[in-house]
Amino acid sequence: MCGIVGAAARRDIVPVLVEGLRRLEYRGYDSCGVAALANRGLERVRSVARVADLAGQVAAQKLAAETGIAHTRWATHGAPVTQNAHPMLSRGEIALVHNGIIENYEELRSELKAGGYEFESQTDTEVIAHLVHSLYAGDLFEAVRRAVKRLTGAYAIAVLSSREPHRVVGARAGSPLVIGEGRGEMFLASDALALAGTTERIAYLEEGDVAEIGLDRYRVVDAAGQAATREVRVVKAAGAAVELGPYRHFMQKEIFEQPRAVADTLESIPSVSPELFGDEGGEALGGVDSVLVLACGTSYYAGLTAKYWLESLARLPTQVEIASEYRYRDSVPDPNALVVVVSQSGETADTLAALRHARSLGQARTLAVCNVATSAMMRETRLRFLTHAGVEIGVASTKAFTTQLTALFLLALTLAKLRGRLPAAEEQRHFRSLRHLPRALEAALALEPQLMAWAERFATKEHALFLGRGMHYPIALEGALKLKEISYIHAEAYPAGELKHGPLALVTSEMPVVTVAPNDALLEKLKSNMQEVRARGGELYVLADADTRIGTTDGVHVVRLPEHYGLLSPILHVVPLQLLAYHTALARGTDVDKPRNLAKSVTVE
Template sequence: MCGIVGAVSTRNIVPILIEGLKRLEYRGYDSCGVAVHQDGALRRARSTARVAELDAQVHADKVEGFTGIAHTRWATHGAPVVSNAHPHFSRERIGLVHNGIIENFEELRTELKGKGYEFASQTDTEVIAHLIDSLYDGDLFEAVKQATLRLKGAYAIAVFCRDEPHRVVGARVGSPLVLGVGKDENFLASDAMALAGVTDQIVYLEEGDVIDLQIGKFWVEARHGDEFVRAERPVRTVHAHTGAAELGPYRHFMQKEIFEQPRAIGDTLQGVEAITPAQFGEGAGKIFNDIDSVLILACGTSFYAGSVAKYWLESIAKIPTSVEIASEYRYRDSVPNPRTLVVTISQSGETADTIAALKHARSLGMEQTLTICNVATSAMVRECKLAYITRAGVEIGVASTKAFTTQLAGLFLLTLALAKVRGHLGVEQEAEHIKAMRHLPVALQSVLALEPQIMAWAEDFAKKQNALFLGRGRHYPIALEGALKLKEISYIHAEAYPAGELKHGPLALVDAAMPVVTVAPNDSLVDKLKSNMQEVRARGGELYVFADADTKITSEPGVHVIRMPEHYGALSPILHVVPLQLLAYHTACARGTDVDKPRNLAKSVTVE
């Protein structure tokens, strides 16, 4: 989502700020800006275009300085216009950028207006800038600390002041912020990737931290109630994967990431020679023995991964499992069970709704927590007792692909570990599952070879305005994921249903103009699925079927079939989602949309 970069240095830091913003573009944004201390004043440039246009603007205007902040904004409060873009100024003295949402901004806005402050934007962020200015008495660090005591909500901020030219102050609650340590220079960023190539010495700030950056030094104070106490935070060596941000022979990052899935799955399952709780962290064996149910918390694509896992956990591990949309879970009354394993799923490990849901579950007494996450240094990993780190690598495209399939791989491994602890996984079954997991990269390569056939379908889909997706059992969440991908990047309205639900309402939508995508593995429900397909054909609907070879579903007028290379049993969802990703991708290409940066969406959703 929104991205922050800040720096204090002895050299012109504008190129570093701009490059940092470029590295954060994958998160999604609709405006950007940079501000520096220059010739005794604060100067800024802002744009509702891409960072490349901002770069050209700062060059043309000769914006440069030793101290500065920069930002990419995904609009929450106020439209994506220049006046709402960050950085925001207060009386030309305080400059500030902000990720998150301030819940009491209206109350503070009214108070500050009463003190004579004028507001030039519709944002909640400008309130923070004016609040800090109202508290400023020659020490920016103290003013920021006092301001944070007044803020309610989530924030990561970077602030600098006209009257203190070699100082940047940061603070975080509920949104990520890291420090980058350099030689005679220090940096702030919302993501260590923004600092790739500048420094690999990273400090992860903790909840409530306020940090003071100056040339060659920094210090952190942690909030305890209404007091702040000096705190030590370890400096870690973090190697950001800059090479992952290069397209190579692909048209878009999404296409590249779809084709990286065999490698990503192989890396995620690397070293799995036997199933053991230890793969999930120290103490996992005892925790797995003590639990009697599983609660999965996630959002978006990760929620669909959790929905697939529910089928696995209940059928293989025989453990009751519920899956909750994280943004809903903490706002309803639920029945807590201290013997529940709370599992969070997140690509970034910084998803605000999921972190909040995790904390809510813990507040209810459910302390046994595990995360399936792609970022080992993320807040989610630090918050949970146990973790399984997927190895998808950096995912640039907003629409998740390889992160989803590696989450499924991690969740299947969790299923087997719980099944083994609970006495439901025999030696022969374990060996068969491990063999199947090892074969996944090869099987995925065979699925990717279907791309030319899928491209032909995409030409038809590009002309449509609506689509239905059908699946049954553990492939129903895969149909949901396929519909989500199509709507995310092609802007075609798409819905997914369990195929058996067609006759309970959705069948009214079916006509010759409605393509119906069907996920058809050769499992115990295939005959039921065939009956549902006949219901579509009887109403003149056009079927597009991804069918396992031995399902005996054949092409005919109104029924288009692409044959999957092989049936893959319990792991079939991992294979069947890939052609749906390709269908969405090539449909979006045919419609000419911005595949990697779809409108209104962000990669890492760090606001509620």
């Protein structure tokens, strides 16, 4: 959720720190700050505003330094006010930034207060800063090593001391941190994207690592206290991805990038094969007798959609669990289950914890479907599938979702083939549909003007209801989520068959009802549900296929997708819902890319 950047160099690194924060803005934040070892000593600048405002303050103060740390904060402990913004200082000598949540901070706070430390904030982060200071005896690395042993919870930290120029110490447990290697300069960051344009040489710290960077070196000590080597990789973070180009918002850009993202995900895939998921694919996927999908948010809805594919194509019992619930539930493990974790970032805290919990129960067949090749999930699973959505900046996920669905459909085909349930002719038909999918998505995007007209009507509403059946019910859920998170309209989704079991009581002429109505076996049932809405005066907004006999009449507004797409229909039907949410938010004047209270990457529980 938060963002960290640190640097040690023989040049002014303040512009690097500020630019790094700008590249991390997409993760979400409500305050930001910089601390640096300037000629005047340790200086700090903080802002409860955008990074652009922080940059203005830094320029006004003419802050320049060769060692520094910077942070974007998403409030967890303490309100988003200046005194709670990072970096935190301890007695003017230690500066520290922190991502994560410290669970035993109250106990440590009491101990430090008894030792004479005064607190200016309500944060758990200030506790770590004072703890490091209390343990400091001339060696920052050793002080941080000792301090993190006292912490319970999740953290990624970057620390500097006013007494040790050109030295920054970092540590991670449950939250990501990377080292960037330059020529005579070194960097720390919570995301390699922060260093795009500065360095492509990245080393990923592992769980429990403590590391320090200097001008031309770094060192790492692992969780066991042993010196460790972390491979430096060339990571070409797409700096251009944080540029809008001709679009008004990143969400709009990413909606229209979906044909390319799906095409890139399918590129170099000649056929359905277990090796698509790793060298061990044949062995790990053979003998699977059930599937367990673990995910959060939009990724959870991708899993719910995949359940229909996995059960209908591969005939495998499939459970889809919200990761934050599964990890605390006393579930019954299946040692032959395939555990699939789905995450855009691959760092979602609850999904990572759920994965580790599943493994602890003896479920060793694990697969990550993820958009970041170097993420923790990709490193911790036996199998992996990299979606090629590219960097997704907008908080509301769009292209990551459609590429996740593409990957999960490939998984369903692969398991069906391994189980002898996918005849060659059917395999070829499905694969042709996948290859045609980018063009079908382009046709769906061409519906934008009609969705803009819908959005003008939605913009004045405060509530909306979404209905779907079968594998399109999760798409209704995703449509409701998109609308609520960026337009702030209260939206709920239900299986259409549940309408009479409660939701119908809410239907009035002031509540628009969106219905996902493909021309499938459930269409006639869905039409009956639509009649119930009209009978109560509800306004219907119907997403139908070209050959569906549903006409536009008074109170019934229809947008037709160009073609029915069979099992892949959910991927097409979500696009108009994304466009509806985007243009409704635009009409209401909300911050589309940075909706209130939400973060792009949820790296704390």
